[in-house]
Amino acid sequence: MGNFKKIGDTIENVSSEVDMSRIVIDSEKCKACYLCIKECPKHLIKISDKTNKLGDKIVEFNDSQNACLGCALCATRCPDMAITEVYKG
Amino acid sequence: METQVFKIPESFKKDFRYTFCPGCDHGVAIRLVGEVMDELGIRENTIAATSIGCSVTLYDFLDVDAIEAPHGRALAVATGVKRANPDKFVFTYSGDGDFASIGLAESLHAALRGESLSAICINNTTYGMTGGQLGPTTLLGQVTTTSPTGRNVEYYGYPIKIAEHVALCDGTAFSARVSLDTIVNIRKAKQAIKKAFEVQLHGLGFGFVEILSTCPTNWHMSPEQAHERVRNEMMPVFVPGIYKDVTEKLF
Ligand SMILES: Cc1ncc(C[n+]2csc(CCOP(=O)(O)OP(=O)(O)O)c2C)c(N)n1
Ligand code: SF4
Ligand code: SF4
Ligand code: SF4
Ligand SMILES: [Mg+2]
Numbered sequence: 001m002g003n004f005k006k007i008g009d010t011i012e013n014v015s016s017e018v019d020m021s022r023i024v025i026d027s028e029k030c031k032a033c034y035l036c037i038k039e040c041p042k043h044l045i046k047i048s049d050k051t052n053k054l055g056d057k058i059v060e061f062n063d064s065q066n067a068c069l070g071c072a073l074c075a076t077r078c079p080d081m082a083i084t085e086v087y088k089g
Numbered sequence: 090m091e092t093q094v095f096k097i098p099e100s101f102k103k104d105f106r107y108t109f110c111p112g113c114d115h116g117v118a119i120r121l122v123g124e125v126m127d128e129l130g131i132r133e134n135t136i137a138a139t140s141i142g143c144s145v146t147l148y149d150f151l152d153v154d155a156i157e158a159p160h161g162r163a164l165a166v167a168t169g170v171k172r173a174n175p176d177k178f179v180f181t182y183s184g185d186g187d188f189a190s191i192g193l194a195e196s197l198h199a200a201l202r203g204e205s206l207s208a209i210c211i212n213n214t215t216y217g218m219t220g221g222q223l224g225p226t227t228l229l230g231q232v233t234t235t236s237p238t239g240r241n242v243e244y245y246g247y248p249i250k251i252a253e254h255v256a257l258c259d260g261t262a263f264s265a266r267v268s269l270d271t272i273v274n275i276r277k278a279k280q281a282i283k284k285a286f287e288v289q290l291h292g293l294g295f296g297f298v299e300i301l302s303t304c305p306t307n308w309h310m311s312p313e314q315a316h317e318r319v320r321n322e323m324m325p326v327f328v329p330g331i332y333k334d335v336t337e338k339l340f
Binding site: 019020021022023029031032033034035038039056070072073075076077078079080081083084085086087088089 | 094096112113116305312
């Protein structure tokens with residue numbers, strides 16, 4: 001699973017070149033309320049191992065299958081504007 | 090080609106950082122205000138009269154001129170600001186305690202005078218900032234730090250329905266109640282805020298939106314449970330809808 005996650009990260013990083021829909025999460029702004037997780041119809045947002053300043057586990061976007069719809073439901077829900085950008089490919 | 094479908098509104102300060110608790114809907118409400126200011130292109134011409142409550146540092150988030158009003162006096166301060174600067178767009182953003190308890194007289198009289206102002210009231214059924222005391226909108230049966238056995242009519246009376254009261258004021262051009270419990274309702278909330286701002290821009294009178302909002306911290310709920318409470322307990326009492334809209338007759 002560790003390797004698989006790495007491949008996902010790579011695709012996420014080059015996704016702007018191949019015009020895939022994607023979101024940008026500002027880990028400094030995420031307060032780990034987890035409201036975005038339920039909102040994503042493709043289940044692309046998950047609790048990560050990274051923590052914010054208070055030690056709460058923040059979320060990460062993981063889209064190895066390029067399934068993101070660019071629907072911005074996650075960003076519309078996020079109370080802290082921690083999902084700072086959404087692109088539709 | 091990819092298109093950006095979401096961004097932080099231009100009307101926000103570049104280094105802003107919300108001070109709200111995790112999952113608090115104040116953050117969504119203020120974002121909608123920023124999005125509407127962007128769409129109407131009014132940021133540079135705006136003065137906010139801010140209130141006392143969890144939104145006390147609104148001026149740290151929105152990139153507008155702002156004046157801090159004493160608790161409950163946002164509409165009185167805004168009245169002075171607007172009358173001295175009639176060309177400016179002036180709005181207030183207050184909690185239910187600020188708008189409808191200590192500030193009820195200031196708020197309703199601004200509506201009765203038909204002041205050319207736009208007012209947003211965040212109804213979270215409690216005094217959030219001071220630790221969750223009973224407020225004017227606390228629901229019957231609701232346990233707070235000052236109603237430990239729940240709000241009962243005999244002792245505390247009934248919660249106030251703010252949007253309906255504002256709608257009854259003859260100077261009001263627009264009064265609505267909206268909710269932030271779902272994405273669809275967040276979109277409706279934005280439309281209502283825009284309308285409340287537009288009636289001022291068209292000189293039609295007082296514009297008002299009551300926003301049903303969460304206080305996960307003082308409700309002792311997860312952010313998700315808090316939205317369920319808005320849906321199941323608040324919305325049946327504080328029914329969302331447009332209670333007055335003079336533009337219906339105009340256009
Ligand atoms: C004259 C005065 N009385 C009381 C207070 C204490 N106080 C600060 S905020 C607040 C209530 C805030 O509740 P609300 O307006 O509902 O805002 P919320 O924090 O829930 O968003 C009170 C009573 C004060 N600051 N000034
Ligand atoms: S934009 Fe839509 S599909 Fe993509 S992560 Fe957000 S909610 Fe999920
Ligand atoms: S909704 Fe925003 S603050 Fe909450 S977990 Fe998701 S990204 Fe973080
Ligand atoms: S106390 Fe309640 S209203 Fe205030 S920031 Fe926290 S959750 Fe929001
Ligand atoms: Mg309140």
